[in-house]
Each structure stands twice: as structure tokens, then as C-alpha cells.
Amino acid sequence: MIKSKAYATHSASSPLTAYEIQRRDPGSEDVQIEILYCGVCHSDLHTARNEWKNTLYPAVPGHEIVGRVVAVGNKVQGYKVGDLAGVGCMVDSCGHCHSCREGEEQYCENGFTGTYNGPLFGGENTYGGYSQTIVVKQSFVLRIHHDEKDLASVAPLLCAGITTYSPLRHWGAGPGKKVGIVGLGGLGHMGVKIAHAMGAYVVLFTTSSGKVADGKRLGADEVCISTDLKQMAAHANTFDFILNTVAAPHNLDAYLQLLKRDGTMTLVGAPAEPHPSPGVFNLIMKRRQLAGSLIGGVRETQEMLDFCAQHKIVSDIELIPMDYINTAYERMLKSDVKYRFVINMADFK
Numbered sequence: 001m002i003k004s005k006a007y008a009t010h011s012a013s014s015p016l017t018a019y020e021i022q023r024r025d026p027g028s029e030d031v032q033i034e035i036l037y038c039g040v041c042h043s044d045l046h047t048a049r050n051e052w053k054n055t056l057y058p059a060v061p062g063h064e065i066v067g068r069v070v071a072v073g074n075k076v077q078g079y080k081v082g083d084l085a086g087v088g089c090m091v092d093s094c095g096h097c098h099s100c101r102e103g104e105e106q107y108c109e110n111g112f113t114g115t116y117n118g119p120l121f122g123g124e125n126t127y128g129g130y131s132q133t134i135v136v137k138q139s140f141v142l143r144i145h146h147d148e149k150d151l152a153s154v155a156p157l158l159c160a161g162i163t164t165y166s167p168l169r170h171w172g173a174g175p176g177k178k179v180g181i182v183g184l185g186g187l188g189h190m191g192v193k194i195a196h197a198m199g200a201y202v203v204l205f206t207t208s209s210g211k212v213a214d215g216k217r218l219g220a221d222e223v224c225i226s227t228d229l230k231q232m233a234a235h236a237n238t239f240d241f242i243l244n245t246v247a248a249p250h251n252l253d254a255y256l257q258l259l260k261r262d263g264t265m266t267l268v269g270a271p272a273e274p275h276p277s278p279g280v281f282n283l284i285m286k287r288r289q290l291a292g293s294l295i296g297g298v299r300e301t302q303e304m305l306d307f308c309a310q311h312k313i314v315s316d317i318e319l320i321p322m323d324y325i326n327t328a329y330e331r332m333l334k335s336d337v338k339y340r341f342v343i344n345m346a347d348f349k
């Protein structure tokens with residue numbers, strides 16, 4: 001077994017503190033990665049505080065992992081010691097169900113194994129990226145083609161990047177399409193960059209008037225303050241697709257009525273409490289659709305990383321030391337981060 005320093009929480013109400021975990025010795029198909037940077041996703045906070053009522057303690061969050069390969073098993077062909085590599089939200093799945101066979105492991109019918117918090121349908125806990133090293137089977141390891149100097153800013157692509165890329169691709173964001181992104185946080189700012197790079201006309205919806213200039217800098221063609229009813233009404237019936245990344249319950253009707261006939265709004269934000277139920281007439285009168293989407297499969301995550309490397313897309317980050325994490329969570333709750341915290345593991349001695 002390999003000992004690794006980590007940061008864990010032991011209950012919904014306690015802060016994260018230093019904790020030692022053990023990783024398995026790399027098996028023949030495994031890659032061991034020294035973690036250099038790990039992004040901080042709002043899902044880490046939901047999990048640490050048991051907001052989804054499924055947390056296994058001790059909980060070591062972190063699923064936006066980048067680092068350097070330090071050991072490989074004897075059947076590993078795609079990675080060698082010294083390579084840069086990434087790990088996202090999953091470390092395993094059944095491999096044989098309908099979804100896994102189609103490369104959509106995140107919808108594994110037998111439940112994928114999360115990078116942290118264990119298998120979806122119960123089983124042994126897993127520990128995430130708030131740690132010095134991780135051992136992952138090679139089929140769940142991602143290749144990084146970005147410049148090494150951008151590595152810290154690449155980490156958030158492993159969750160925030162794929163969670164926005166996958167639905168934007170699935171619902172056809174591209175030239176001639178009007179796409180809305182709701183919420184300018186970690187996911188939202190990646191959504192704006194990626195939708196813009198795909199060639200869509202991008203409108204950012206934000207509750208924060210202070211984010212208008214940033215929204216445009218990041219690639220939005222327009223920024224709409226979602227609390228301003230007049231600004232919202234000007235977009236009625238015009239969107240092909242809206243990607244909603246908001247981490248808190250809110251009025252979905254305000255956005256559904258902005259969709260064209262046959263338009264779709266997809267929820268990726270996963271608040272602990274339900275949204276107020278949307279009015280049915282907003283859906284049936286224009287055959288609109290309300291949908292959801294979960295991260296993306298391994299193959300699509302690699303496709304997203306390659307797309308982002310090609311388009312020079314990285315995350316806007318604030319680099320923090322490991323022991324800043326509890327403060328970072330409080331700031332994330334106040335939307336006080338531009339636009340993703342990333343933990344620098346070099347500061348974690």
C-alpha cells in the first residue's frame with residue numbers, strides 16, 4: 001500500500017483537515033499519478049457537507065485532477081513515467097452494460113465508481129484529488145496535450161469542462177444556434193468559453209451585475225442580468241438551447257419561456273433542494289424540453305481536452321494551498337471566485 005497525505009472531512013458539519021489515506025499498489029493495468037493540481041468543484045462542497053444525503057465519511061473530495069505519472073503496471077501501454085495525465089469524476093464502471101459499451105460510462109447501468117465517494121450504488125469508499133497521489137486504471141486516465149505551464153488551469157476541464165462540453169455537443173451548439181448559459185461560476189465560465197469556441201451565439205445569464213464585463217471577455221456575445229425582467233423579456237422565444245449551471249433552487253420558468261419552439265433547457269446544476277416545479281404551459285405550448293446531463297464519458301472527456309487544447313481554452317483560476325480549502329468553500333458559496341479554485345499540491349508538504 002502507498003501512504004498519501006490528504007485532506008478529509010469526517011462529518012457534514014466539520015471542516016476539512018489533514019488526514020492520511022492509503023492507495024493500492026499499482027496493478028498491471030494501473031497508473032499511479034503524483035497529483036500536482038486539483039480543481040475545487042461545487043460538487044465537492046455538496047459532498048463534504050452531505051447535501052445530497054449520500055456521503056461516505058471520511059470524505060476526501062476532488063475530481064479535477066492533473067499530475068505526473070510516477071509508476072505504471074506491466075500491461076499499461078498508453079502512459080509512461082513522466083507523462084502528464086488527468087483524472088476526472090470516474091475511476092471505474094461495469095464496462096459491459098449498454099451505456100459503457102457506447103462510451104457513456106457516466107450512465108453505467110450498474111453504477112460507475114466516483115473518483116471520490118465510491119460506487120454509485122454502494123460499496124467501498126474512494127478518495128479523491130485532495131491528496132498527493134492516486135492510482136487509477138488506465139482506461140479512466142486522460143491525456144493532457146496543453147502546454148505544461150498551463151497545467152493548473154487545465155485541472156477544472158476534468159469536471160467543469162466536460163460537464164458543459166457534453167451537453168453543448170449533444171444538443172448541437174454551433175454556428176447559427178443561440179445558446180444561453182445560466183450562472184457564471186466554475187461550470188458556467190467553461191460553458192461560455194466552449195459554446196463560443198463551437199461557434200454558437202452565446203448569451204450569459206447572471207444574477208451578478210459585476211460579472212457583465214467578464215462574461216463578454218470570456219466569449220459571451222451578450223450578458224443578461226437575470227433579475228431584470230425587461231432584459232429577460234427581450235429574449236423571449238429565441239433560444240435553441242439553454243445550459244443551466246446554477247447550484248441553488250430557482251425559478252426555471254424564467255428561462256423556459258426564452259426557448260424557441262422545440263428548444264431545450266438542460267440542467268447540470270444539482271442543488272440540494274428541488275427547484276419549484278415549472279409551469280406545464282411553458283413546455284406544452286411550444287413543445288419545449290427540460291433535460292439533464294451528467295459529466296461525460298471517458299472518450300468524450302478526451303475529445304473535450306483535445307478540443308480545448310486546440311482552441312487554447314483553459315479555466316480562469318485562483319491557485320490556493322490545501323489548507324485554504326475551508327475558506328475557499330465559504331467564498332464559493334458567495335460566488336466569490338473567478339472562476340475556479342485550484343489547489344496547488346506543491347504547497348502540501
Ligand code: NAP
Pocket residue numbers: 040041042043044046159160163182183184185186187188205206207208211245246247248249250267268269270271293294295332333335339
Ligand atoms: P459555482 O462555481 O458555485 O457556480 C454556481 C453559479 O450559480 C454561481 O457562480 C452563480 O452565478 C449561480 N448561483 C449561485 N447561487 C445562485 C442563486 N441562489 N440563484 C441564482 N444563481 C445562483 O458552482 P459549479 O462548480 O459551477 O457547480 C454548479 C452546480 O453544478 C453545482 O450544483 C454542482 O454540484 C453541479 N455539477 C453538476 C455536474 C453534472 O455532471 N451535472 C458536474 C459538476 C457540477 P451568477 O453569479 O453568475 O449568478
Ligand code: ZN
Pocket residue numbers: 041042043044063089159160
Ligand atoms: Zn465536479
